[in-house]
Amino acid sequence: EVQLVESGGGLVQPGGSLRLSCAVSGFTLMSYEMNWVRQAPGKGLEWVSYISHTGSTIYYADSVKGRFTISRDNAKNSLYLQMNSLRAEDTALYYCARQGGPSEYPLSYDYWGQGTLVTVSS
Amino acid sequence: QSVLTQPPSASGTPGQRVTISCSGGTSNIERNPVSWYQQLPGTAPKLLIYLNNQRPSGVPDRMSGSKSGTSASLAISGLQSGDEADYYCASWDDSLNVWVFGGGTKLTVL
Numbered sequence: 001e002v003q004l005v006e007s008g009g010g011l012v013q014p015g016g017s018l019r020l021s022c023a024v025s026g027f028t029l030m031s032y033e034m035n036w037v038r039q040a041p042g043k044g045l046e047w048v049s050y051i052s053h054t055g056s057t058i059y060y061a062d063s064v065k066g067r068f069t070i071s072r073d074n075a076k077n078s079l080y081l082q083m084n085s086l087r088a089e090d091t092a093l094y095y096c097a098r099q100g101g102p103s104e105y106p107l108s109y110d111y112w113g114q115g116t117l118v119t120v121s122s
Numbered sequence: 123q124s125v126l127t128q129p130p131s132a133s134g135t136p137g138q139r140v141t142i143s144c145s146g147g148t149s150n151i152e153r154n155p156v157s158w159y160q161q162l163p164g165t166a167p168k169l170l171i172y173l174n175n176q177r178p179s180g181v182p183d184r185m186s187g188s189k190s191g192t193s194a195s196l197a198i199s200g201l202q203s204g205d206e207a208d209y210y211c212a213s214w215d216d217s218l219n220v221w222v223f224g225g226g227t228k229l230t231v232l
Contacts, residue, residue: 035221044124045159045167045210047221059219095166107214108157108172115166 002026009116022079022096030074033099038092128224139199144211154214156194161208
């Protein structure tokens with residue numbers, strides 16, 4: 001069974017840092033592109049970052065560029081999001097999401113975690 | 123403001139057919155596939171439609187997707203109370219190299 005489990009969220013002051021983790025199981029992480037997507041309370045989905053299979057290609061939303069860093073450790077079946085210089089507007093539920101493989105559900109997010117809540121407040 | 127435009131709300135009675143639109147541009151919807159997601163209250167999003175009109179296994183054929191030019195649509199027929207949820211469209215934007223989502227449509231079954 002495919003599972004994605006996020007952790008690392010919490011309450012942090014503006015300007016602070018957090019590192020989110022996404023532990024995956026039920027599939028081989030190195031075979032899939034991965035993303036972080038967030039959802040502010042009562043708001044819609046907002047894509048945050050993308051990382052290719054080996055980590056050689058990375059993209060960020062303009063709203064987090066220069067502050068967030070996505071990475072992965074395929075050997076540890078884990079995806080990460082290092083978040084620095086956090087702002088109140090970064091408050092959200094952060095989901096890790098798997099992009100479907102080319103022979104499965106390409107160019108879509110076929111599995112999502114349950115999310116980890118990040119609250120930025122003084 | 124989202125790059126893809128969806129109506130904020132939609133509604134229908136049980137058994138009816140409803141359609142949710144998603145409007146974008148050349149660099150996203152026109153050139154790239156659209157996917158749709160259903161988010162039931164308090165849960166993570168679930169893939170509903172991929173590659174514009176394909177259903178993952180387990181998604182009922184009451185759900186269907188279509189795309190024409192810079193717009194896409196999700197249709198739900200035989201509306202059920204369990205369909206009450208937020209629905210989001212998404213596509214890759216190859217000019218900006220970002221994923222873009224619609225703002226979401228809250229579907230109410232009257």
